[in-house]
Amino acid sequence: MAMLMDLDFTNFGYSATTATTTTTATTTASASTDDGCNWNAWSPVVDWEALSSGQEDFHNLVDSMMDESDLLHNLNVRPNTDEECHDLYSPERYATVTDDESNSMEDFKGMRLIHLLMAAAEALEGRSKCRELARVILVRLRELVSPKEGTNMERLAAYFTDALQGLLDGVTTGGVHGKCRSHHHYKAEHHPADVLAAFQLLQDVSPYVKFGHFTANQAILDAVTHDKRVHIVDYDIMEGIQWASLMQALVSRKDGPPTPHLRITALSRGGGGRRSFSTVQGTGRRLTAFAASIGQPFSFHQCRLDPDETFKPSNLKLVRGEALVINCMLHLPHFSHRAPNSIASFMAGAKTLCPRLITLVEEEMGPTEDEGFVGRFMDTLHHYSAMYDSLEAGFPTQGRARALVERVLLAPRISESLDRIYHGRGEDEGCSWGQRLAADGFCPINISFANHCQANLLIGLYNDGYRVEELGINKLVLGWKTRSLLSVSIWSSKDNDL
Amino acid sequence: MFHPKKPPSMINAHERPVCVQGDSGLVLTTDPKPRLRWTVELHERFVDAVTQLGGPDKATPKTIMRVMGVKGLTLYHLKSHLQKFRLGKQPHKELSDHSMKDASWIELQRNNIASSSGMLGRSMNEMQMEVNRRLHEQLEVQKHLQLRIEAQGKYMQAILEKACQTLAGENMASAATASGSFNKMPPNIGTETSGMKDFWPPVNFPTIQDLNIYGTTDHQLEQQLQRTSSMDSFIPSINNNDSNFLTKKRPNPYSNSNGKSPLVWADDLRLQELGAAAASCNIDDAQIHPAPQFTIDKGSNIGPVGDHIYETKPVLSGDQTALREKKFKAGKLENCPSPRHMVERMNHQAISAGGVTTQGRNSPFG
Numbered sequence: 001m002a003m004l005m006d007l008d009f010t011n012f013g014y015s016a017t018t019a020t021t022t023t024t025a026t027t028t029a030s031a032s033t034d035d036g037c038n039w040n041a042w043s044p045v046v047d048w049e050a051l052s053s054g055q056e057d058f059h060n061l062v063d064s065m066m067d068e069s070d071l072l073h074n075l076n077v078r079p080n081t082d083e084e085c086h087d088l089y090s091p092e093r094y095a096t097v098t099d100d101e102s103n104s105m106e107d108f109k110g111m112r113l114i115h116l117l118m119a120a121a122e123a124l125e126g127r128s129k130c131r132e133l134a135r136v137i138l139v140r141l142r143e144l145v146s147p148k149e150g151t152n153m154e155r156l157a158a159y160f161t162d163a164l165q166g167l168l169d170g171v172t173t174g175g176v177h178g179k180c181r182s183h184h185h186y187k188a189e190h191h192p193a194d195v196l197a198a199f200q201l202l203q204d205v206s207p208y209v210k211f212g213h214f215t216a217n218q219a220i221l222d223a224v225t226h227d228k229r230v231h232i233v234d235y236d237i238m239e240g241i242q243w244a245s246l247m248q249a250l251v252s253r254k255d256g257p258p259t260p261h262l263r264i265t266a267l268s269r270g271g272g273g274r275r276s277f278s279t280v281q282g283t284g285r286r287l288t289a290f291a292a293s294i295g296q297p298f299s300f301h302q303c304r305l306d307p308d309e310t311f312k313p314s315n316l317k318l319v320r321g322e323a324l325v326i327n328c329m330l331h332l333p334h335f336s337h338r339a340p341n342s343i344a345s346f347m348a349g350a351k352t353l354c355p356r357l358i359t360l361v362e363e364e365m366g367p368t369e370d371e372g373f374v375g376r377f378m379d380t381l382h383h384y385s386a387m388y389d390s391l392e393a394g395f396p397t398q399g400r401a402r403a404l405v406e407r408v409l410l411a412p413r414i415s416e417s418l419d420r421i422y423h424g425r426g427e428d429e430g431c432s433w434g435q436r437l438a439a440d441g442f443c444p445i446n447i448s449f450a451n452h453c454q455a456n457l458l459i460g461l462y463n464d465g466y467r468v469e470e471l472g473i474n475k476l477v478l479g480w481k482t483r484s485l486l487s488v489s490i491w492s493s494k495d496n497d498l
Numbered sequence: 499m500f501h502p503k504k505p506p507s508m509i510n511a512h513e514r515p516v517c518v519q520g521d522s523g524l525v526l527t528t529d530p531k532p533r534l535r536w537t538v539e540l541h542e543r544f545v546d547a548v549t550q551l552g553g554p555d556k557a558t559p560k561t562i563m564r565v566m567g568v569k570g571l572t573l574y575h576l577k578s579h580l581q582k583f584r585l586g587k588q589p590h591k592e593l594s595d596h597s598m599k600d601a602s603w604i605e606l607q608r609n610n611i612a613s614s615s616g617m618l619g620r621s622m623n624e625m626q627m628e629v630n631r632r633l634h635e636q637l638e639v640q641k642h643l644q645l646r647i648e649a650q651g652k653y654m655q656a657i658l659e660k661a662c663q664t665l666a667g668e669n670m671a672s673a674a675t676a677s678g679s680f681n682k683m684p685p686n687i688g689t690e691t692s693g694m695k696d697f698w699p700p701v702n703f704p705t706i707q708d709l710n711i712y713g714t715t716d717h718q719l720e721q722q723l724q725r726t727s728s729m730d731s732f733i734p735s736i737n738n739n740d741s742n743f744l745t746k747k748r749p750n751p752y753s754n755s756n757g758k759s760p761l762v763w764a765d766d767l768r769l770q771e772l773g774a775a776a777a778s779c780n781i782d783d784a785q786i787h788p789a790p791q792f793t794i795d796k797g798s799n800i801g802p803v804g805d806h807i808y809e810t811k812p813v814l815s816g817d818q819t820a821l822r823e824k825k826f827k828a829g830k831l832e833n834c835p836s837p838r839h840m841v842e843r844m845n846h847q848a849i850s851a852g853g854v855t856t857q858g859r860n861s862p863f864g
Binding site for chain 2: 192193196200203210213214217239240241244245247248249252282289290294446447449450453454457458470472473
């Protein structure tokens with residue numbers, strides 16, 4: 001593999017001078033020892049004439065690839081220690097060097113993949129002629145990556161490549177169930193056993209799920225200490241795992257009135273899959289059984305959403321005297337993205353209900369209000385790269401398990417993220433949902449000491465690389481090393497005093 | 499640009515009286531060692547920053563520095579100031595920093611007492627009580643966290659059982675078509691099912707015996723296949739991971755007085771439930787777990803299955819073999835030594851590896 005790389009690298013250099021070449025042209029996967037200007041072998045699909053007008057882009061592209069030669073040279077020359085590289089998740093990370101040859105080779109490869117991905121993203125963003133360039137780059141990328149083997153970067157790049165390919169192929173509007181027609185994975189077609197297995201693995205080796213659930217639950221507990229009836233409206237209940245621990249906590253609470261009556265209303269949607277009416281019903285049964293087993297007074301309701309997922313608060317049954325809590329788990333790793341209008345409509349509806357508390361769990365993306373596709377693309381790459389690393393730390397030697405989690409849970413998310421930012425729905429997403437809530441007039445609520453403490457203890461059970469940080473007064477952010485990944489924020493409507 | 503600034507009632511006789519105000523707005527003294535003078539404004543900004551960050555316990559010098567955004571303010575200034583701030587709204591005789599040990603400090607505090615959280619008392623006793631209260635709260639949180647994780651585990655159990663039963667139903671249907679269903683990409687549901695059942699139910703803590711299975715032969719594998727329950731667990735691989743895990747120094751917030759981790763204790767529960775679930779779910783060995791597919795192929799050649807599931811390697815490498823063997827074994831509780839052993843070992847390592855420092859992480863004082 002290293003040999004192949006070296007050769008390809010040489011090809012990059014040599015073919016740069018020709019007008020209609022791209023440096024990623026070696027579509028032949030063979031590690032031929034002759035140098036690569038083998039025109040006959042190049043893909044006939046590409047219209048080389050058309051590419052010539054994009055010459056400026058080429059040379060820049062070429063130059064950036066060329067720079068890798070300097071990079072390699074620098075890698076070997078520049079001694080650097082890990083401590084000096086504070087931001088582990090930027091491309092510069094890969095310039096950190098150890099004296100170990102293989103590490104620098106790996107870093108170099110990683111760097112190269114990043115360059116290629118970035119180039120592909122740029123090509124996609126540009127004029128339509130560049131789509132051909134993008135296509136070629138993606139072909140090249142696909143040679144270099146594999147979703148199952150290799151380093152984190154390679155596997156990550158594989159899924160990003162697929163996602164980009166999906167964009168290139170003119171993926172449909174996307175929305176909630178955007179289909180990525182790559183042959184590596186089908187989004188909606190994972191076997192439920194796979195999904196469950198992957199989820200269980202994810203839960204065991206990383207704190208994301210528990211962090212989201214427990215922090216939200218603790219906030220709810222803090223808010224309803226004196227209430228006898230609690231009503232939770234759950235935006236996306238999935239299997240209802242979050243509520244098991246809440247019920248346990250309610251049953252065993254010491255101060256305030258004894259175990260309050262808990263009512264959960266879950267939103268359900270038409271269609272099949274994990275969020276359908278029947279799945280939610282199953283969840284309800286399970287929750288009811290569980291509640292009965294621990295002695296928690298409980299009732300479960302469903303609230304059906306319209307086909308276009310608008311939320312009508314009038315569909316809810318409200319009881320006087322109950323504390324209303326809105327629970328919004330948006331971006332836990334095993335969730336797929338919901339359509340922004342669905343979330344927006346839910347929040348608008350929530351506002352009219354004047355809930356006691358709103359718990360919001362969302363992923364943290366960098367500040368990207370003004371960046372184009374490429375900037376957001378790189379940020380997304382950064383985000384998932386951190387996630388991959390955190391998973392690797394969770395199970396360093398079980399490549400297969402990791403590959404499963406990545407394939408089943410993360411890959412669809414990657415496709416969805418890219419789909420969203422590419423198709424310009426990003427204008428809504430410049431700010432996070434938390435910021436939207438703030439703008440809508442909800443007040444932030446303090447995160448209690450107990451909550452923060454619990455979060456710290458929780459991540460203490462996992463790898464040291466995780467950290468919990470408090471941002472503002474109402475937000476806890478879970479991150480891996482220097483990258484924030486998931487945040488929990490708590491809000492209340494102004495009319496309520498806690 | 500310099501003009502001396504004399505904050506009212508701030509000048510202490512034995513302090514050098516000349517203060518210069520630098521460009522950044524900081525007031526530095528002009529003695530041989532220039533010290534920062536915490537003016538009222540600066541202190542107010544400090545207190546604002548601290549409240550914004552959630553109180554003196556949660557704020558750190560670094561974050562305060564960031565929030566205050568005052569040029570020329572260093573971490574050292576903030577560290578010592580923050581420490582004083584935390585230690586006492588009440589003035590304490592032993593405050594040793596010279597520039598602070600004067601009436602000005604008391605002055606500052608009096609101006610800001612309302613905005614600080616927690617310690618409003620005026621005596622050491624109250625401070626002590628505060629500390630105790632926090633500590634107690636933290637213990638409570640630990641306890642609750644354990645219970646909650648347990649509860650969640652139980653709930654997951656229910657889900658897994660249900661899924662297992664569903665799967666059993668499916669497998670009975672698909673067992674007939676097992677041999678025909680080995681394709682390459684895209685993953686075929688049949689094979690993936692069989693492969694993926696291996697992944698759960700995961701158990702958090704490994705069994706030592708499972709870790710030693712590397713290198714057993716395929717023949718043993720076959721024998722084991724006959725014996726195992728349906729709750730095949732992929733977790734042997736995770737077990738493997740946890741063994742590395744165990745050798746790392748880990749903060750263990752859950753150490754009870756008897757040295758056992760209640761968290762693992764929770765998993766004891768799960769293990770037992772697992773066993774029960776396994777028993778109840780064990781409809782038919784030959785049908786539930788992938789044994790049919792694997793044994794069928796074992797006769798001929800592991801090749802195709804291995805190719806597909808094991809990352810396209812034509813020959814199973816050593817650890818892959820171990821993977822499969824371990825996964826069929828982990829379901830058996832009888833073979834497992836008590837997870838308590840594991841945890842004691844972990845505790846031991848945590849303690850010997852300097853558990854004290856790591857405990858600091860859990861300190862409520864940040």
